Amino acid sequence: xxxxxxxxxxxxxxxxxxxxxxxxxxxxxxxxxxxxxxxxxxxxxxxxxxxxxxxxxxxxxxxxxxxxxxxxxxxxxxxxxxxxxxxxxxxxxxxxxxxxxxxxxxxxxxxxxxxxxxxxxxxxxxxxxxxxxxxxxxxxxxxxxxxxxxxxxxxxxxxxxxxxxxxxxxxxxxxxxxxxxxxxxxxxxxxxxxxxxxxxxxxxxxxxxxxxxxxxxxxxxxxxxxxxxxxxxxxxxxxxxxxxxxxxxxxxxxxxxxxxxxxxxxxxxxxxxxxxxxxxxxxxxxxxxxxxxxxxxxxxxxxxxxxxxxxxxxxxxxxxxxxxxxxxxxxxxxxxxxxxxxxxxxxxxxxxxxxxxxxxxxxxxxxxxxxxxxxxxxxxxxxxxxxxxxxxxxxxxxxxxxxxxxxxxxxxxxxxxxxxxxxxxxxxxxxxxx
Numbered sequence: 179x180x181x182x183x184x185x186x187x188x189x190x191x192x193x194x195x196x197x198x199x200x201x202x203x204x205x206x207x208x209x210x211x212x213x214x215x216x217x218x219x220x221x222x223x224x225x226x227x228x229x230x231x232x233x234x235x236x237x238x239x240x241x242x243x244x245x246x247x248x249x250x251x252x253x254x255x256x257x258x259x260x261x262x263x264x265x266x267x268x269x270x271x272x273x274x275x276x277x278x279x280x281x282x283x284x285x286x287x288x289x290x291x292x293x294x295x296x297x298x299x300x301x302x303x304x305x306x307x308x309x310x311x312x313x314x315x316x317x318x319x320x321x322x323x324x325x326x327x328x329x330x331x332x333x334x335x336x337x338x339x340x341x342x343x344x345x346x347x348x349x350x351x352x353x354x355x356x357x358x359x360x361x362x363x364x365x366x367x368x369x370x371x372x373x374x375x376x377x378x379x380x381x382x383x384x385x386x387x388x389x390x391x392x393x394x395x396x397x398x399x400x401x402x403x404x405x406x407x408x409x410x411x412x413x414x415x416x417x418x419x420x421x422x423x424x425x426x427x428x429x430x431x432x433x434x435x436x437x438x439x440x441x442x443x444x445x446x447x448x449x450x451x452x453x454x455x456x457x458x459x460x461x462x463x464x465x466x467x468x469x470x471x472x473x474x475x476x477x478x479x480x481x482x483x484x485x486x487x488x489x490x491x492x493x494x495x496x497x498x499x500x501x502x503x504x505x506x507x508x509x510x511x512x513x514x515x516x517x518x519x520x521x522x523x524x525x526x527x528x529x530x531x532x533x534x535x536x537x538x539x540x541x542x543x544x545x546x547x548x549x550x551x552x553x554x555x556x557x558x559x560x561x562x563x564x565x566x567x568x569x570x571x572x573x574x575x576x577x578x579x580x581x582x583x584x585x586x587x588x589x590x591x592x593x594x595x596x597x598x599x600x601x602x603x604x605x606x607x608x609x610x611x612x
Contacts, residue, residue: 258293260274
């Protein structure tokens, strides 16, 4: 393929020749016989976006799940209606996602039995770490006497009883291609070798058109009611001794403090990550900088859930939410992601949230954490190994590109997925607008 009249982020206009890697970048290149030519017409051409924290299988399953979050369901009666109208899946379950206590209060098996049909039902909290099952569901997974039906997502004591999802990856992959995404890091903690092989096969057959980096077994989810500092430090030390990194899921201040303490005790290494960093108190910034860990965060939740934060989080603590600018000022490496499907899959919306920090009603949450548009874009351009360092279009690099319909200045002004004109993955166009 030859891309003509491409404008790079440094404002240079060039032609770019591709095979499976970038073969040439020059002021002008003549088309070869039979070569596919794409005229960028002065539009920006950038490396394909990489989303640094997603859950591919969950995202595929979510496309056919019932959504029961605050945006769709607003009362217990509405929850009953949504579940009653839901189709039972081929596995015999009703699967619902996105629940938050704002819908109908705390959820347990007793409440769920009152509002759900007499078939197995499981509802995932919008945090992604908790499922609630009704009595029929608990019986189906061999836990009929469980006290409350609240089960952790990565707990094999019940998840092994679930039928493996056959949800295809094609639909979610096509959606990512339309956003200009050519690579993802899957942060699901309990992925198996079978999952990795499935991803490889899906890529080989063209169903999955993104490169996939796997965090498991480096990923560890921390829970406030089960924080064991010594055990965490021992696990980190073992991972490091085996040449691996660690990626610690921290969404509360308590989890972050324990993670920092464990990393101090075991020692950190290049590549260690804090996933989310939803709440970062000021006195944690110096520790994160000294440890040299990367923070992979999702400011898109300000835009998606900001009204709930304004209701639930004390005013003097809101400055700690989904920080970006203060991490950069403290010289802490940062990368952005969407946390798809728990966050919206559109990375451009996440960039806008990082820049504007606006809630759905237009309030600004954490104005001091706003960053410039170019910085936000760059935080989706890193490699899996160095997420915080933006890639450049240079000869020899993989031919994964995003072609936009307008020049760089307009791209940065809008940060909108509608500007993606084409996505090139492994040297071939996998998406073209229209």
